[in-house]
Amino acid sequence: MIAELGLAALWLAAALAGLQLIAGALALTQRGVALAGIVRPVAVAQGVLALVSFVALVVLFWQTDLSVELVAKNSHSAKPLLYKLTGTWGNHEGSMLLWAMVMGLSGSLVALIERRLPEPTMLATLAGQAFVSLGFYAFLLASSNPFTRLNPAAIEGAGLNPLLQDPGLAFHPPTLYIGYVGLSVAFSFAIGALITREVGPAFARAMRPWVLGSWIFLTIGIVAGSYWAYYELGWGGWWFWDPVENASLMPWLAATALLHSVSVLASRNALRTWTVMLGVVAFSMSMVGTFLVRSGILTSVHAFAVDPQRGSFILGLLVLYIGGALLLFGLRASSVTEGERFAVTSREGALVFNNVMLSAILGIVLVGTLYPLLAEALGAKVSVGPPYFNPVSAIFAVPMLLVLAVGPLLRWRRDSLNRIRLQLVLPVLLFIGALVWAASQAMGVLPALGLALAVMLAVTSFLPLKGRKLSQVKLPLWGMVVAHFGVAVALLGMASDSAFTKERLVALREGEVTEVGPWTIKLQRIEPVAGPNWTALRADLAASYAGGRVIELHPAARSFWSPPTETSEAALKTRWNGQLYAVLGEESQGGRWQLRLWWKPFVPMIWYGGLLIALGGLLALLGRVQSDVRRIVARDKIAWRRSRRER
Amino acid sequence: MSEIKPPSRWTLWLPLVLFVGFAGLAMSGLFRPAQREVESAMIGKPLPQFTLRAAVPERPGLARSDLADGKPRLLNVFASWCLPCAVEAPQLATLQAEGVEIVGVAIRDRPEDVAAFLARHGNPFTRIGADDRSEVQLGIGSSGVPETFVIDGQGTIRYQHIGEIRPEHVALLREKLKEVGS
Numbered sequence: 115m116i117a118e119l120g121l122a123a124l125w126l127a128a129a130l131a132g133l134q135l136i137a138g139a140l141a142l143t144q145r146g147v148a149l150a151g152i153v154r155p156v157a158v159a160q161g162v163l164a165l166v167s168f169v170a171l172v173v174l175f176w177q178t179d180l181s182v183e184l185v186a187k188n189s190h191s192a193k194p195l196l197y198k199l200t201g202t203w204g205n206h207e208g209s210m211l212l213w214a215m216v217m218g219l220s221g222s223l224v225a226l227i228e229r230r231l232p233e234p235t236m237l238a239t240l241a242g243q244a245f246v247s248l249g250f251y252a253f254l255l256a257s258s259n260p261f262t263r264l265n266p267a268a269i270e271g272a273g274l275n276p277l278l279q280d281p282g283l284a285f286h287p288p289t290l291y292i293g294y295v296g297l298s299v300a301f302s303f304a305i306g307a308l309i310t311r312e313v314g315p316a317f318a319r320a321m322r323p324w325v326l327g328s329w330i331f332l333t334i335g336i337v338a339g340s341y342w343a344y345y346e347l348g349w350g351g352w353w354f355w356d357p358v359e360n361a362s363l364m365p366w367l368a369a370t371a372l373l374h375s376v377s378v379l380a381s382r383n384a385l386r387t388w389t390v391m392l393g394v395v396a397f398s399m400s401m402v403g404t405f406l407v408r409s410g411i412l413t414s415v416h417a418f419a420v421d422p423q424r425g426s427f428i429l430g431l432l433v434l435y436i437g438g439a440l441l442l443f444g445l446r447a448s449s450v451t452e453g454e455r456f457a458v459t460s461r462e463g464a465l466v467f468n469n470v471m472l473s474a475i476l477g478i479v480l481v482g483t484l485y486p487l488l489a490e491a492l493g494a495k496v497s498v499g500p501p502y503f504n505p506v507s508a509i510f511a512v513p514m515l516l517v518l519a520v521g522p523l524l525r526w527r528r529d530s531l532n533r534i535r536l537q538l539v540l541p542v543l544l545f546i547g548a549l550v551w552a553a554s555q556a557m558g559v560l561p562a563l564g565l566a567l568a569v570m571l572a573v574t575s576f577l578p579l580k581g582r583k584l585s586q587v588k589l590p591l592w593g594m595v596v597a598h599f600g601v602a603v604a605l606l607g608m609a610s611d612s613a614f615t616k617e618r619l620v621a622l623r624e625g626e627v628t629e630v631g632p633w634t635i636k637l638q639r640i641e642p643v644a645g646p647n648w649t650a651l652r653a654d655l656a657a658s659y660a661g662g663r664v665i666e667l668h669p670a671a672r673s674f675w676s677p678p679t680e681t682s683e684a685a686l687k688t689r690w691n692g693q694l695y696a697v698l699g700e701e702s703q704g705g706r707w708q709l710r711l712w713w714k715p716f717v718p719m720i721w722y723g724g725l726l727i728a729l730g731g732l733l734a735l736l737g738r739v740q741s742d743v744r745r746i747v748a749r750d751k752i753a754w755r756r757s758r759r760e761r
Numbered sequence: 762m763s764e765i766k767p768p769s770r771w772t773l774w775l776p777l778v779l780f781v782g783f784a785g786l787a788m789s790g791l792f793r794p795a796q797r798e799v800e801s802a803m804i805g806k807p808l809p810q811f812t813l814r815a816a817v818p819e820r821p822g823l824a825r826s827d828l829a830d831g832k833p834r835l836l837n838v839f840a841s842w843c844l845p846c847a848v849e850a851p852q853l854a855t856l857q858a859e860g861v862e863i864v865g866v867a868i869r870d871r872p873e874d875v876a877a878f879l880a881r882h883g884n885p886f887t888r889i890g891a892d893d894r895s896e897v898q899l900g901i902g903s904s905g906v907p908e909t910f911v912i913d914g915q916g917t918i919r920y921q922h923i924g925e926i927r928p929e930h931v932a933l934l935r936e937k938l939k940e941v942g943s
Contacts (some may be wrong), residue, residue: 394776
């Protein structure tokens, strides 16, 4: 019954998306103006129905209704409740429904709250949002129906990939999805603006909270995913340039560029075409990433089901939406009137430079991700990894970070480096000092540059606050300072990880001792332990930092019985100055146990920095929303007074 | 004063051109039959040096020197935990019955598990080496289980069969062995 309800809601949502598209498009013409009134309510209803459909699927997973094929394939009655619920989106069909649901609700929210844009642009935007939603509904209904019944019902479910049975990962995909799909609103705004040629500050202000919000979710999603890979996969690395990671990084890069250019458009009315294009590109990257991941076209550690039929369907949607949007862009962008001009040395100039650098990195990641596909088309088999991505992206990241140090200090429109030279003395000295010190430590060129840049950025990120009363600094400025400081912190962690990490692979008997970096570690014993749906061999390690207090660590090798899989549970000990990372390997000959140990100085800064970046975004978003709310309240007050006077 | 100029007309079409290229590439990737197996780069090269302890008490272990006595052989990479390895057991038994000598490399396995596997599915092997860390497996260019290699009398890898040996593959392996033997 619940499955049928969910399916019915999904069909209705699809039908309403069709209606929203047609009514919105017709309302833009002379004869269809009368339809304008229904577009907003239809958009709201469509989102609500998508939500109903998604909730129905969550309920099915909660009840472990094994008469539903998707539940039978991906769940199990013995699974902990949390993972039953999160199993809803731990599979292809459920995650696509989550995607469509977020997209529908975003459209509802735009329809409910956005009042600044001219009505035609608004109608075109909602029609665009419906057009994109419609494709995903069609995809769900035609080839990925999550509500298909199984007759007869299964006796027991097949379980969920144990790697996914982790609280961090349970919420990682929805976080990323909200980010991906939130960008669809920016995409629709860009389409709407291209159709009506209304690109200006009002458009930028309408788009900005959506870009900021999506970007915050993407940032958190990427940080969480990176940390999950770090402790769950037991490889000790935090970024692997895996196609699936790249699929989340590319929209983030585009959204970061968009975020900056939309601010220029909002406050300076410049960069009109560039902002529109980034609006199109950001969501396009979300869709391209999803396609690459879901079609199984690229081999990846995130092995998702390979399905050419689904792959072709998503590719068709990509061609329709991205191709269509870029065609519209090519046709219309030249007729978008030019914005304000500015000098090369100016805040806008620095932002443009960094936008171009971000886009170049995006291009590099895209090329690297697609290169194996190209090589395969030409008959070779290659994989592209860190030896390509690290140095090539650094070529653009290093100048970008240098400009990031200076840009926020520049004035809008026109400025000179001469004016700010005194402020730059200390950061430049720090940069050179750090570089000289790093050179004496025999580390690679990139880690050395990274350390020096991080030290410099940590100082310059606070310089925009100079000469201001801190109590009067507005939230968006705090946001910028915090986010840029977060970049410095994350960079320090990355550089420190590659420059100072100590690694040790040993085979120990119970009672034996080893050392890694400043740590002394004793393998006390290996013992079996049992969890709700797994059993494990667990090592008791006694570790002491530089001869200090002894702490216990318990790395384990877990065996899940449904489905039968083994995972390694790394044990971590975080100190203020780094992290000890221990992995229990296999039993080798003579009662020895393999242990892999790392001492990673300052590595948690990577994720703290990432979270600071997201926090900066949140502060900026709060600041923008606050001033928007104030403006709306003020406007309503005026309208209310006027209506009283007229009475 | 230098100013940043707005983009020229034709650059506005650049994104679309790039996207069309991407779509074409993706299309070709989707419709090409997926070839996800990794072929050994070791074909035509001599086996690397190795010595593996016996995986089960009733058969000796395996070393490089055992495989260069002038006689062609099949080298079968298997594991007791591998389902397709059980599927190919009858085909290996057929080849062994015809007089083909087969040696085994058991990947990341325990002696009792290997013994149980052989008791259940038959033991076509004259020697079985235990490759606890996949070192030999990687050394001969195998990326999974099961895989079967045709080794000539000088210890050179001549042919690689990826995946389980199905009944229809037996003739092919027989032929490869004959080519190598002559």
